[in-house]
Amino acid sequence: MPAKQILTHLAIWAGVFAFWLLLTLDHHPSFMLSMLATGIMVGCAAAAVYAHALLLRPRLASLSWPRYLPVLLALVVLLGCVAAAAIGSIYDLLWGPDPLRYGFWTNLALDSTGIALHLLAAIAIYRPRRRARVIAESGEAR
Numbered sequence: 001m002p003a004k005q006i007l008t009h010l011a012i013w014a015g016v017f018a019f020w021l022l023l024t025l026d027h028h029p030s031f032m033l034s035m036l037a038t039g040i041m042v043g044c045a046a047a048a049v050y051a052h053a054l055l056l057r058p059r060l061a062s063l064s065w066p067r068y069l070p071v072l073l074a075l076v077v078l079l080g081c082v083a084a085a086a087i088g089s090i091y092d093l094l095w096g097p098d099p100l101r102y103g104f105w106t107n108l109a110l111d112s113t114g115i116a117l118h119l120l121a122a123i124a125i126y127r128p129r130r131r132a133r134v135i136a137e138s139g140e141a142r
Contacts, residue, residue, distance in 0.1 A: 032094070033094060048076060052072065052122070056072070
């Protein structure tokens with residue numbers, strides 16, 4: 001990946017982090033916990049996006065959407081578990097029991113939904129660009 005593309009990706013994820021940090025600042029008891037929880041969530045969302053782009057799509061591109069969807073769901077739920085467990089552990093370590101804790105299953109559902117939305121947005125953004133590139137390449141071959 002070229003350096004310019006890496007910097008672009010870093011800038012986009014920094015923007016996503018800033019957006020979610022500002023949006024969820026009032027939902028955490030301290031700024032530090034808000035930064036950590038947001039960082040974990042954005043990190044898990046980025047992991048889902050890049051795992052899909054670099055690992056799953058190249059290997060499973062021949063699968064139809066009904067067969068591919070369970071693989072994406074498993075990725076999202078796995079990273080949702082990681083996020084919920086990590087954020088819960090950080091709260092317990094730095095703050096004690098979270099006064100707004102909704103329980104692991106609710107946090108898992110919320111975290112997985114956030115990760116899924118980021119993954120779907122990345123897929124939606126990438127697909128038209130990929131299709132345009134394929135069309136352009138096939139046009140050049142003629």
